[in-house]
Amino acid sequence: xxxxxxxxxxxxxxxxxxxxxxxxxxxxxxxxxxxxxxxxxxxxxxxxxxxxxxxxxxxxxxxxxxxxxxxxxxxxxxxxxxxxxxxxxxxxxxxxxxxxxxxxxxxxxxxxxxxxxxxxxxxxxxxxxxxxxxxxxxxxxxxxxxxxxxxxxxxxxxxxxxxxxxxxxxxxxxxxx
Ligand SMILES: Cc1cc2nc3c(=O)[nH]c(=O)nc-3n(C[C@H](O)[C@H](O)[C@H](O)COP(=O)(O)O)c2cc1C
Numbered sequence: 001x002x003x004x005x006x007x008x009x010x011x012x013x014x015x016x017x018x019x020x021x022x023x024x025x026x027x028x029x030x031x032x033x034x035x036x037x038x039x040x041x042x043x044x045x046x047x048x049x050x051x052x053x054x055x056x057x058x059x060x061x062x063x064x065x066x067x068x069x070x071x072x073x074x075x076x077x078x079x080x081x082x083x084x085x086x087x088x089x090x091x092x093x094x095x096x097x098x099x100x101x102x103x104x105x106x107x108x109x110x111x112x113x114x115x116x117x118x119x120x121x122x123x124x125x126x127x128x129x130x131x132x133x134x135x136x137x138x139x140x141x142x143x144x145x146x147x148x149x150x151x152x153x154x155x156x157x158x159x160x161x162x163x164x165x166x167x168x169x170x171x172x173x174x175x176x177x
Contacts (some may be wrong), residue, residue: 001005004028004046004173009060012120014113014161015052015081021163022048022079025170033060038067043100045065052113053082056146058098068102076106077173082151084146085089085162109169114159115150126153 006028008019016032023030028048031040041047051059058080064071082092092111099106117128134152137146143151 003044003047005041005044006030006035006048006050007041007063008049009033009051009063010061010081011052011054011124012114012116013157015050015059016111017161018079018081018111018166019048019050022050022166022170025166027175033063038063038070039076039078041067041071044074046077047071048077048079048169048173050081051077053080053094056094056097058094061098065103067101067102075173076103077109078103078106079109079111079169079171081111081161082146083113083115084149085157086144090145097142107169107172111165112160112162113162114157115153116152116157116159117120118157 004026006023006026008015009032010016010019019030022028023158029044047064049061049064053059055084058078063077064076064078076101080098082094084090093108095108099108117125120128126163129148135143135151
């Protein structure tokens with residue numbers, strides 16, 4: 001088996017859980033993005049990057065995007081972990097917004113994470129409260145999937161993480177490896 005590494009950026013642990021499950025299934029090395037350099041990543045043939053979604057952006061994905069020249073020739077896979085339902089249109093939007101500049105063809109996977117306002121750090125908690133106030137004023141028919149989910153989940157802790165979701169990504173990485 002050729003060398004694979006799983007790298008992740010996770011604020012509250014959902015992405016970390018998926019990264020650990022994936023690394024275990026692939027018998028790959030595992031790093032938090034804060035603890036790995038591009039030079040280290042160059043030692044691998046396959047890189048799986050995962051990040052939590054914050055206001056539509058995949059946290060830390062610039063590690064891959066900005067270093068596309070240094071990582072040229074690697075097999076790259078990206079997954080994102082968000083609180084909203086795996087809605088096809090929303091997934092397409094996340095992909096379009098985050099995987100540009102040469103990453104358009106990178107295989108992309110979305111996994112559902114969790115949401116617990118009580119566990120969030122103050123800036124995130126304040127941002128969520130502000131967002132909720134704004135969303136409550138909006139016409140229900142004008143809400144996007146993520147906004148609707150956010151209103152539905154507000155105030156309660158939810159955790160949708162499941163190791164069963166990683167199958168398609170693991171199979172794609174194993175294919176041709
Ligand atoms: C300020 C803030 C913004 C968020 N924005 C989104 C979003 O745009 N789409 C989404 O699906 N989830 C969003 N979430 C939910 C996170 O993606 C979710 O909690 C995920 O599990 C976080 O993963 P992590 O704990 O690995 O960082 C947001 C959460 C916070 C606190």
